[in-house]
Amino acid sequence: MTLLLKKTFSFRQVCIAFLMIAGGFSWPAFSGEVEVPVAVYDFSKAMALSRVDEAHFDDALSDLMGSSAKGDLKAVSIEALKGYLDQSFLYPTVFWGAQHEASSQQILIERLYRFDHQNREAYGLCLTFRWLSPHIHQFAALCQSIGDALWKENQDQMAGLWRRLERPPWRATLTGSDALVLLTESYQNHPFSEARLRALIQQLLREDQQDLARRLLVELLEINDEALWNTERGGVYKDLVQLFDVEVPDQRGSLPR
Numbered sequence: 001m002t003l004l005l006k007k008t009f010s011f012r013q014v015c016i017a018f019l020m021i022a023g024g025f026s027w028p029a030f031s032g033e034v035e036v037p038v039a040v041y042d043f044s045k046a047m048a049l050s051r052v053d054e055a056h057f058d059d060a061l062s063d064l065m066g067s068s069a070k071g072d073l074k075a076v077s078i079e080a081l082k083g084y085l086d087q088s089f090l091y092p093t094v095f096w097g098a099q100h101e102a103s104s105q106q107i108l109i110e111r112l113y114r115f116d117h118q119n120r121e122a123y124g125l126c127l128t129f130r131w132l133s134p135h136i137h138q139f140a141a142l143c144q145s146i147g148d149a150l151w152k153e154n155q156d157q158m159a160g161l162w163r164r165l166e167r168p169p170w171r172a173t174l175t176g177s178d179a180l181v182l183l184t185e186s187y188q189n190h191p192f193s194e195a196r197l198r199a200l201i202q203q204l205l206r207e208d209q210q211d212l213a214r215r216l217l218v219e220l221l222e223i224n225d226e227a228l229w230n231t232e233r234g235g236v237y238k239d240l241v242q243l244f245d246v247e248v249p250d251q252r253g254s255l256p257r
Contacts, residue, residue, distance in 0.1 A: 034176040034184050036200070037162060037169040037191070038215055039131040053094045060087040060095070064107065073110055081111040085125065089167070092132045105138040112142055118149045120157070127162055130191050131169035136222045144192035151189070159189055172212050179203055194223045201240060210243070217243050 049057075060083065065071055067080035088095030088104050095104045108129060115122035126143035130136060151158050162169065176184075183203050187196045197220050204213040217240065 032175065032181070033173055034181050035171040035173050036184050036204075036212060036216070037131060037188060038172050038212070039134075039169065039219055049094060049097070049099060053091070056087060056091050057094055057100050060084045061103070073106065076110075078111070078114055081107060081114070085111060089128060089132070096129075096133045098134075101133065101135060105133070105135070108133075109139050109142065112139065112146070115146075117146050118153060119146070120150060122146050123150055123158075124161070126192070127165060128167075130162075132167070136192075136219075137224075140192045140223045144190070147190060147192060162188055162191065172215075174209060174212065176207055176209075177203075180207060192223065194220065197223065198240075201243075205240075205243075214243050 064076055064080045064084045065073075067077040068075040084104075084107050088107075094100065108125065112122050112125065123143070123146050126139070126146060129139075130143070147158070180200075180203050183196070183200045187193070187200045190196050197216060201213045201216050201220060204210075204216070
């Protein structure tokens with residue numbers, strides 16, 4: 001079923017959303033369905049690549065580095081960067097799997113640095129790989145800064161961008177409160193925000209949605225990869241410690257080659 005999210009909020013609702021992100025509000029009344037985007041990939045298991053798979057990567061990397069006389073990533077052409085990323089979108093389990101994800105992350109970051117940081121196309125790339133890349137901590141902060149700048153410039157154009165992706169993320173549909181709807185909307189518009197994702201996880205726990213909270217915890221750890229250690233020291237994520245006591249699901253969906 002499709003969730004119809006409210007596009008305008010009252011002053012009271014906006015205040016509630018901010019209070020909940022800050023961890024200072026609870027609203028248990030249930031109202032309807034909400035769709036929460038979730039990354040779709042096999043998070044922990046390395047997958048053996050065939051010769052055909054490796055050929056896709058080898059050819060794309062060869063074309064990329066061949067565009068630079070120095071063989072230096074910083075000197076490759078924008079066209080070559082775009083070509084590599086286009087191929088990685090077509091074969092995500094190859095380019096973003098355990099064997100090659102480090103290379104793909106660096107190439108994505110290099111492409112993002114070639115944009116003006118208020119460029120909507122740059123943020124479109126961020127969203128494209130937000131839910132396709134198993135590990136996003138290398139580019140999460142950069143994408144967050146790009147998104148923040150664009151949001152200040154034009155909120156109307158930014159709202160709901162993730163729904164228009166060519167390959168949209170998998171969505172978990174559940175019954176939730178008005179508070180969950182508001183927090184989900186906020187997170188959808190700012191999917192690299194640690195504070196918004198944390199607030200969403202907290203609300204999911206309040207509404208007895210532990211399984212989805214655990215899945216999103218993996219993504220939170222990718223935005224802030226020190227969170228686990230902070231939790232063990234009783235640090236900033238001690239409120240989520242109950243989630244660490246249960247194994248986080250490895251398999252969160254399937255991803256086409």
